[in-house]
Amino acid sequence: ALGGIAFEDEYISQAQQGKDKAEGKRRWSGPPELVVYDKDGKVLTNIAQSNTCLRYVGKLAGVYPENPVQRALADEIVDSVEDLFGAALPSFFRAKDEEDKKTKCAEVCKEGGILRYWLDKFLLRIQENEKRGNKNGLFVGDTLTIADLKFNGVGTYIYGMLPGGKAVMDEEKYKPLLKVFESVKSDEKIKTFNEQLQKNIAAYKEKPENNVFKYDGKTMPGCF
């Protein structure tokens, strides 16, 4: 959406994903997967692994820095968000029962716990970016990159879903991290896309057999 790239979004249910994976249909382990077409509309290849897809689309969209150091700084954020998810999300996705979930999530969110450990690191990266002369409160440079887009996922999973996560992130010291969510959401192109996305999700929930949604934009075929 940020890059104005045309794409199709095909939704699959969790049950379908489980079935597909068991039948060996997943390229690696799970979605997302991208189908990349050549200039003649022929399938060139699929690619998977969410961060691989993000780097690929980010490059096409101009939101993955070209400068090697800037690129590496963006890469760090992408990888570290994944590490945060790996550390924190099992506490509620894999909890045995409600009591187990409560105990584990409290452990994750406590002072000195892993959530605050990682959030403090992300804060430092924003501060470092500011010391480099960038004043927009982003992770790398002064315009959105895949680093900010990836971190936006923390808004969904940690702020939005982890019991206790919102309370931690609402603390004064973590305001700069909430500002990143705001910067992403308030981008005009992303805002327009999100409005359409919500309509599409509602339509899918009503009629799951209609599961492909197209977004207009420029065609960017792949090539080897």
Next chain:
Amino acid sequence: MAEQKQAETSLKMVYLPFDARGGPLRMAAAYGGIKLEEEVIQLPDVAKSRGEGKRRWNGVPEIKLLDKDGKETQVLGQSNTCLRYIGKQAGLYPDNALLAALVDEVLDSTSDLSNASLPIALGAKDAEDKKTKAAEFCKEGGTLRYWLDKFVARIDENAKRGNKNGLFVGDTLTIADLKFSQIEFYVINIIPGAQAVFNEDKYKPLIANMDAVKKNDKIKAFLDEFANRESNKEALAALKKMGLIVV
């Protein structure tokens, strides 16, 4: 053969004295003729430094970028970030976006497989629990074979694109091949029974891929030197004594 080119960039790496996640970074630097100074850190000191807030992220490796006067300009963490950075300098990371994506997939998936094996090697209650968990991991239909089948499929696809050297992307080494070589440490060396799985015929392409990395002249020269470092020998001996290395 022309003289090895003078290093145009130099780096310092903070890592443990054995291969694991640092291995691919070292090999990439060696391949590219990049001067890599090492600051060796021992395992207990990693945990200590993390607790003291001294780690850029969660652990090591970290690389310190140095300017032409040897002054530190930036520290980077996250092993795949560091590998992409060094790989780009070394000519091991494609410029083409789609080829780079195929490389990235292998990096991410190798990390996934490495992360799946660690709880078995490090988190088992006792030797019996480790044996049970390792058997589950290595069994037909188990996690190890699931991932290895995917890696074999990627090599097959690359061959169908006309690349015949048994690598993951293209016909010359990339950081995908270097990264995959860390599976020797994270799976073969530390999971009981994993070696036997890798010895099966269907996984020969993966062994051939690892051999292709080790046989590259520049990498071989480096690996020979690394194997003879006292710090590496001591570290491996300690890991064997701990029961972590099982081959």
